[in-house]
Amino acid sequence: MATTAEHAAMRRAIALARSALGSTNPNPAVGAVVLDSDGAVAGEGRTQRAGDNHAEIEALDAAGERARGGVLVSTLEPCRHEGRTGACTEAIVRAGISRVVYAVGDPDPDAGGGAEELRAAGLDVEADVLADEALVDLAPWLLATRRRRPHVTWKYAATLDGRTAAADGTSRWITGPESRRDVHRLRAQSDAVLVGIGTVLADDTSLTVRDWPAPDLPAGRQPLRVVVDGKARTPLSSLILDDAAPTLVAVGAMADERRVKALADAGAEIVELPGPDGRVDLGALLAALFDRSARLLLVEGGARLASSFVRERLVDRIVGYHAPALLGAGPPVLADAGIPTIGAAVRLEICDVTQLGADVRITSEVR
Numbered sequence: 198m199a200t201t202a203e204h205a206a207m208r209r210a211i212a213l214a215r216s217a218l219g220s221t222n223p224n225p226a227v228g229a230v231v232l233d234s235d236g237a238v239a240g241e242g243r244t245q246r247a248g249d250n251h252a253e254i255e256a257l258d259a260a261g262e263r264a265r266g267g268v269l270v271s272t273l274e275p276c277r278h279e280g281r282t283g284a285c286t287e288a289i290v291r292a293g294i295s296r297v298v299y300a301v302g303d304p305d306p307d308a309g310g311g312a313e314e315l316r317a318a319g320l321d322v323e324a325d326v327l328a329d330e331a332l333v334d335l336a337p338w339l340l341a342t343r344r345r346r347p348h349v350t351w352k353y354a355a356t357l358d359g360r361t362a363a364a365d366g367t368s369r370w371i372t373g374p375e376s377r378r379d380v381h382r383l384r385a386q387s388d389a390v391l392v393g394i395g396t397v398l399a400d401d402t403s404l405t406v407r408d409w410p411a412p413d414l415p416a417g418r419q420p421l422r423v424v425v426d427g428k429a430r431t432p433l434s435s436l437i438l439d440d441a442a443p444t445l446v447a448v449g450a451m452a453d454e455r456r457v458k459a460l461a462d463a464g465a466e467i468v469e470l471p472g473p474d475g476r477v478d479l480g481a482l483l484a485a486l487f488d489r490s491a492r493l494l495l496v497e498g499g500a501r502l503a504s505s506f507v508r509e510r511l512v513d514r515i516v517g518y519h520a521p522a523l524l525g526a527g528p529p530v531l532a533d534a535g536i537p538t539i540g541a542a543v544r545l546e547i548c549d550v551t552q553l554g555a556d557v558r559i560t561s562e563v564r
């Protein structure tokens with residue numbers, strides 16, 4: 198049975214892991230805490246950029262000699278494979294840790310199995326400590342690893358009657374400043390952020406992380422920006438092509454070659470992924486993003502693109518910001534998603550409801 202100090206250390210490890218979200222791809226964001234033999238915190242760590250230290254190594258380094266006879270608490274089972282950074286299990290044994298407590302097992306065939314190795318080395322090991330809390334952030338990475346495509350969160354902002362703009366097309370500031378700031382948190386915690394060309398043309402969005410201090414994140418880190426642009430219509434003057442972050446433009450078979458070249462000359466990476474009707478093949482796009490290390494993808498709309506994601510059952514989590522306003526007309530949050538009858542409705546499970554200023558944020562998952 199985990200002690201009170203170990204539970205507290207796990208809560209801290211979960212917070213450390215959360216602060217690393219979006220900066221560790223393709224690795225999972227993990228947090229770790231070392232308790233000394235008296236149960237006091239001796240060291241903390243979180244996953245660094247790929248190729249750099251895992252959370253356990255950071256925590257062991259910080260603890261130094263105080264790790265001897267102590268407990269290592271980690272949100273994920275320590276890895277046992279060499280990889281680019283050396284096995285965490287070996288470092289744990291070398292540091293003289295006597296007990297390991299972790300939340301979630303590592304399903305990776307190479308990295309997993311660390312718990313058994315530690316037990317074989319004579320350590321006391323306890324699994325599943327606060328696993329449900331750790332899974333809130335780890336489950337998307339686990340799903341991405343299993344399906345070999347990024348976990349997809351679709352985010353929208355709407356009035357209570359589900360409109361994203363007024364009948365005349367005006368849409369600025371539907372939601373309040375707290376919600377808008379929260380969207381920057383979502384971006385910061387994602388590896389890639391994606392919009393349709395309709396949104397680029399209407400809003401000239403820059404899609405960067407701005408209003409989120411994220412003091413713990415490496416300076417200047419921005420998620421990959423992705424435009425789904427079948428005909429390569431992204432204007433060369435678009436903010437999304439500025440040098441604040443890398444940009445990938447996915448085009449279809451009907452994209453004009455000269456426009457594609459101009460976008461590439463403007464610094465965008467171009468991938469041609471022909472789907473039906475000159476559109477972009479979204480499944481192929483997700484595979485391409487996975488190959489580029491993206492595990493957590495944020496889809497920011499608009500309605501037509503979101504409906505394709507829903508139609509193709511490619512949405513895993515939905516974050517809706519609902520403003521206390523009514524419009525009665527104007528574009529809906531979702532276009533036709535190919536659902537003809539109530540029996541075919543995409544059923545969701547609500548995981549969180551939070552009031553942000555005057556708005557309500559509803560987070561749900563597709564089961």
Ligand SMILES: NC(=O)c1ccc[n+]([C@@H]2O[C@H](COP(=O)([O-])OP(=O)(O)OC[C@H]3O[C@@H](n4cnc5c(N)ncnc54)[C@H](OP(=O)(O)O)[C@@H]3O)[C@@H](O)[C@H]2O)c1
Nearest residue numbers: 353354361393395396399427476477498499500501502505
């Ligand atoms: N409130 C919110 O949360 C929110 C968020 C974002 C946007 N918006 C608003 O939504 C509006 C834009 O939405 P929209 O529906 O017009 O455009 P959109 O969803 O941003 O982009 C749709 C376009 O993407 C291209 N596309 C390529 N492959 C596709 C595929 N597989 N599936 C779907 N689309 C594909 C198509 O253009 P091609 O045929 O040229 O490829 C399609 O017309 C704007 O007014 C914006 O302000 C609101």
